[in-house]
Amino acid sequence: MGRRLSICSSIDDCDLAILASESSRMTVADGRSFIEEGAPANDFFVVTGGRVKLFTLLPDGRRQITGFAEGGDFLGLAASTSYAFGAEALGGATLCRFPHAGMQRLTERFPSLEHRLREEASRELALMQARMTLLGRKTARERVATFLIERCSHLDRPDPAHPIELDLPMPRTDIADYLGLTIETVSRILSAFKKEKLINIRSITHITLLAPERISMIAEGME
Amino acid sequence: MGRRLSICSSIDDCDLAILASESSRMTVADGRSFIEEGAPANDFFVVTGGRVKLFTLLPDGRRQITGFAEGGDFLGLAASTSYAFGAEALGGATLCRFPHAGMQRLTERFPSLEHRLREEASRELALMQARMTLLGRKTARERVATFLIERCSHLDRPDPAHPIELDLPMPRTDIADYLGLTIETVSRILSAFKKEKLINIRSITHITLLAPERISMIAEGME
DNA sequence: CCATCACCTTGACCTGAATCAAGTCTGGTA
DNA sequence: TACCAGACTTGATTCAGGTCAAGGTGATGG
Numbered sequence: 001m002g003r004r005l006s007i008c009s010s011i012d013d014c015d016l017a018i019l020a021s022e023s024s025r026m027t028v029a030d031g032r033s034f035i036e037e038g039a040p041a042n043d044f045f046v047v048t049g050g051r052v053k054l055f056t057l058l059p060d061g062r063r064q065i066t067g068f069a070e071g072g073d074f075l076g077l078a079a080s081t082s083y084a085f086g087a088e089a090l091g092g093a094t095l096c097r098f099p100h101a102g103m104q105r106l107t108e109r110f111p112s113l114e115h116r117l118r119e120e121a122s123r124e125l126a127l128m129q130a131r132m133t134l135l136g137r138k139t140a141r142e143r144v145a146t147f148l149i150e151r152c153s154h155l156d157r158p159d160p161a162h163p164i165e166l167d168l169p170m171p172r173t174d175i176a177d178y179l180g181l182t183i184e185t186v187s188r189i190l191s192a193f194k195k196e197k198l199i200n201i202r203s204i205t206h207i208t209l210l211a212p213e214r215i216s217m218i219a220e221g222m223e
Numbered sequence: 224m225g226r227r228l229s230i231c232s233s234i235d236d237c238d239l240a241i242l243a244s245e246s247s248r249m250t251v252a253d254g255r256s257f258i259e260e261g262a263p264a265n266d267f268f269v270v271t272g273g274r275v276k277l278f279t280l281l282p283d284g285r286r287q288i289t290g291f292a293e294g295g296d297f298l299g300l301a302a303s304t305s306y307a308f309g310a311e312a313l314g315g316a317t318l319c320r321f322p323h324a325g326m327q328r329l330t331e332r333f334p335s336l337e338h339r340l341r342e343e344a345s346r347e348l349a350l351m352q353a354r355m356t357l358l359g360r361k362t363a364r365e366r367v368a369t370f371l372i373e374r375c376s377h378l379d380r381p382d383p384a385h386p387i388e389l390d391l392p393m394p395r396t397d398i399a400d401y402l403g404l405t406i407e408t409v410s411r412i413l414s415a416f417k418k419e420k421l422i423n424i425r426s427i428t429h430i431t432l433l434a435p436e437r438i439s440m441i442a443e444g445m446e
Numbered sequence: 447c448c449a450t451c452a453c454c455t456t457g458a459c460c461t462g463a464a465t466c467a468a469g470t471c472t473g474g475t476a
Numbered sequence: 477t478a479c480c481a482g483a484c485t486t487g488a489t490t491c492a493g494g495t496c497a498a499g500g501t502g503a504t505g506g
Binding site for chain 2: 054056058059060062063064066077080084085107111114115117118121122123124125126128129130131132133135136137138177179180220221222
C-alpha cells in the first residue's frame with residue numbers, strides 16, 4: 001500500500017548504495033503469491049513494477065481483496081510479527097524486498113524515512129476508511145461506480161466531464177472480491193452502465209467512462 | 224486508533240512537562256462530535272478516558288462506523304490535510320489534543336515517537352484489513368459473532384472456553400453501523416444466539432458469552 | 447405509581463444480490 | 477479457418493437481510 005512516492009524520496013541525495021545494500025530485487029510471475037497471510041513477517045516490500053493484489057481469506061475460501069498496489073506502493077507496513085494479508089502478483093510484478101533488520105538500519109541512518117513510512121501508513125488508513133464505507137454501506141451499483149472512479153484517480157485525471165480511458169488489468173473475480181460482490185453482479189452492473197451510456201466496454205480490460213461526473217454521483221449515492 | 228500503549232511510552236523518563244506543554248486536555252460530552260469529516264486536520268488526539276466512535280458518512284446519511292477507540296488509543300493519524308472520518312464521544316470521553324505543529328516539535332525532540340506512531344498506524348492497518356473482510360465477505364451471523372469476540376479481546380481474556388462477561392457500551396444503532404447491518408438484524412441475531420444458548424443477555428448492555436469457543440468458530444465461518 | 451420517551455425486539459413482507467445454469471466471446475493452437 | 481479452454485455475460489430463481497410496522501422494556505420525572 002502507499003502510492004506514487006518512492007521510498008527513495010526521503011533519502012534524496014544520500015547514498016543510494018546503502019539503500020541497495022539493504023534490499024534485494026525480486027520478480028514475481030503472474031498469479032504467484034509472495035506473501036502468505038499469517039506467515040512470520042520478515043520483510044517489507046516496495047512495488048517497483050507491475051501490479052500486486054493484497055487479500056485476506058476466510059477458512060472456507062471466501063476472499064476479500066483489501067487493495068491493489070502498483071509501482072511505488074509499500075507493502076508489509078501492517079506488520080506485527082505476522083502478515084495480516086496475503087499478496088500475489090497480478091500479471092507479473094517486480095519488487096524490492098527489505099528485511100526488517102535492514103529496514104531498521106535504514107531508519108536509523110535516515111530518520112526522515114520513519115516519517116515517510118508513517119505518512120504512507122496514514123494515507124493508506126484514510127483509503128481503508130473509505131473502503132469500509134463502500135463495503136459496509138454502499139449498494140452494488142455504488143460500489144462498481146466507486147471502483148471505476150477510483151481507477152481514474154490512479155492516472156492523473158486530465159479533466160472531469162470528459163471521457164476517460166481506463167484499463168482494468170484485473171479479472172472480474174478480483175474486482176468482485178475487492179468490492180465484496182460476485183462476478184455475476186459486477187458483470188451485470190457494468191452491462192447496465194453500458195446500456196445507460198455511462199461507459200463503453202471496448203474490451204474486457206478496456207473501458208471508457210463516457211460520463212465520469214454522473215458515475216461519481218452514483219458512487220456517492222446521489223444519482 | 225491504536226491501543227493500550229500510551230503515547231508517553233516512547234518518551235519514558237523524559238520531561239513529561241514538554242509533552243504537556245504541547246497538548247491540551249479536553250472533555251467531550253456524550254454524543255458530542257469533536258472531529259468533523261472533511262474538516263481541516265489540525266490536531267492529533269489521544270483518548271485518555273471514556274470511549275469514542277469514528278465514522279464516515281455518505282451524503283444521504285448512511286453511516287459506517289470505522290472503529291471504536293478508548294483509553295490509550297490514537298486518533299487523527301489518518302491525516303492528510305483533512306480528516307477522513309468524523310469522531311464523536313460515546314458516553315463521554317476525555318482527550319489529549321496535540322496540534323500538528325506541536326506534534327512535529329515533539330517528534331523532533333523524541334525521534335522514537337515517530338516510530339511509535341508508525342507502529343500504531345500499522346497495527347490499525349492490520350485491524351482494518353480484518354474489518355474489510357468482515358464487511359465484504361461475512362454473513363450477518365458471522366459479523367455479530369466477530370463483534371462479540373472482538374469485544375472480548377479488549378479486556379484481557381482470562382481463559383477461553385469459560386463464560387465471559389461483556390458490556391457493550393454502544394447502542395444497537397452503533398453496532399449495526401459498525402457491522403454494516405441494520406439494528407433489526409443485530410437484534411435478531413443476538414436473540415438467536417441467546418436461544419441457542421451461546422450467550423445470555425442480562426441487560427441491553429450486559430452480555431455473557433456462554434460458549435466463546437463456538438462463537439469464535441461462527442465468527443470465522445466454521446460453525 | 448403511572449406516564450413518557452427512547453431504545454430495543456419481534457413479526458410480516460419485500461427486494462437486491464447471490465446462486466444456479468446456460469450461453470457467448472476471446473485468444474491461442476493447429 | 478476451425479477448434480478449444482477459460483473468462484465473461486445473461487437469464488431464472490432463491491434467499492439473506494432490509495424495510496415497514498407493531499409491540500415491549502426500562503429509566504426518568506410528575
